[in-house]
Amino acid sequence: MTGKLALKTGGFNEMNCKHTALLAVMTALCVGIQLTPRPPNVETTSLISFLVGFLFGAGFGALVGALTMFINGFFSSWGFAGIIMPFQMAGMALIGFTGGFYRKILGGNPNNVASPTKVLRLEVSFLAAFLTLIYDVITNVGWALPSGVPIIVALIQGVWFTAIHIASNVAFFGGAFFILVRIVSKLLGEGLWSSQKEAS
Amino acid sequence: MEFSKRSLVIFGLGWLTSIALVGLIAGYYYIEYQNLLAKLEEYKGQVMRVNICINYEGWNGTIVWHNGTLVLAGCDLLSATKRVAVLNYKYYEYQSPGKCFVEAINNVWNSGNKYWMWYYWDPADGKWKLGNVGADAYILSPNETVMWRYEVP
Numbered sequence: 001m002t003g004k005l006a007l008k009t010g011g012f013n014e015m016n017c018k019h020t021a022l023l024a025v026m027t028a029l030c031v032g033i034q035l036t037p038r039p040p041n042v043e044t045t046s047l048i049s050f051l052v053g054f055l056f057g058a059g060f061g062a063l064v065g066a067l068t069m070f071i072n073g074f075f076s077s078w079g080f081a082g083i084i085m086p087f088q089m090a091g092m093a094l095i096g097f098t099g100g101f102y103r104k105i106l107g108g109n110p111n112n113v114a115s116p117t118k119v120l121r122l123e124v125s126f127l128a129a130f131l132t133l134i135y136d137v138i139t140n141v142g143w144a145l146p147s148g149v150p151i152i153v154a155l156i157q158g159v160w161f162t163a164i165h166i167a168s169n170v171a172f173f174g175g176a177f178f179i180l181v182r183i184v185s186k187l188l189g190e191g192l193w194s195s196q197k198e199a200s
Numbered sequence: 201m202e203f204s205k206r207s208l209v210i211f212g213l214g215w216l217t218s219i220a221l222v223g224l225i226a227g228y229y230y231i232e233y234q235n236l237l238a239k240l241e242e243y244k245g246q247v248m249r250v251n252i253c254i255n256y257e258g259w260n261g262t263i264v265w266h267n268g269t270l271v272l273a274g275c276d277l278l279s280a281t282k283r284v285a286v287l288n289y290k291y292y293e294y295q296s297p298g299k300c301f302v303e304a305i306n307n308v309w310n311s312g313n314k315y316w317m318w319y320y321w322d323p324a325d326g327k328w329k330l331g332n333v334g335a336d337a338y339i340l341s342p343n344e345t346v347m348w349r350y351e352v353p
Contacts, residue, residue: 126214
């Protein structure tokens with residue numbers, strides 16, 4: 001490989017071929033899992049979008065989240081998403097974006113702080129819970145507004161789906177996020193906290 | 201363990217999420233409760249509540265009450281009892297009034313000289329009175345209290 005494949009997209013970083021390939025694989029993985037039949041509201045798209053945002057920047061995270069929900073809107077095993085699709089895209093884009101933002105506010109190597117793994121795991125779990133709630137609020141608003149149903153009623157009616165969504169995302173983020181970060185960092189051949197220059 | 205400002209903010213967001221979730225779940229059960237009340241109101245006049253006692257004193261010394269059992273208006277004692285217990289009975293075409301003879305309640309069978317007898321509470325006299333028809337021929341009134349007793353007749 002002669003050098004870097006200059007992939008300048010707006011404010012995104014320069015990416016080499018390895019980064020690009022990995023991003024493509026993760027996007028494909030994200031779409032693939034999203035389209036696989038599964039229990040309602042148990043999904044890994046949030047995790048992967050957040051991870052992509054964390055590793056490749058907020059813009060990429062948002063893009064992967066929004067695109068995955070766009071594709072999901074047409075090919076989901078639950079049927080065509082319809083009017084709710086832009087809201088799903090916005091919600092997932094927010095999760096991906098927050099991944100990048102979280103990496104930014106994490107700043108330097110968090111291994112310097114006391115018990116980093118435990119605290120960071122808790123942090124991403126709590127963040128997952130909050131982001132999932134926001135995602136569900138956004139999508140419920142997207143359903144309630146055109147249907148003429150009061151938003152609070154829509155939220156209350158779907159509360160068990162929200163609870164399942166939050167619980168599964170808390171488990172996925174808490175259990176898998178930092179493991180995935182470590183794996184991807186190894187694949188990229190970079191240190192855990194230097195894989196994204198934007199964040200340093 | 202010291203937490204950074206970032207951690208505290210994120211934990212705060214998680215805490216807010218749990219509060220919101222608990223609030224929504226409470227709202228869900230409140231709406232469900234209101235719906236059930238509305239349904240009950242809708243069926244008012246078509247349903248009634250009765251109190252059913254199953255007295256096993258002649259078998260193991262226990263007494264079980266099923267107070268406020270919801271049944272259809274005009275329901276007979278046999279049907280009402282079926283709502284709260286497992287019944288075994290035989291149908292006798294030529295028996296009257298009431299063609300069903302109860303043989304067991306909740307797997308406690310008539311045996312030897314002990315049988316399932318039924319009583320109704322007479323509020324005027326303030327005492328139990330033995331039912332004088334078959335359970336399937338006795339039509340219950342709203343809020344009526346009845347008892348099945350395992351005993352020597």
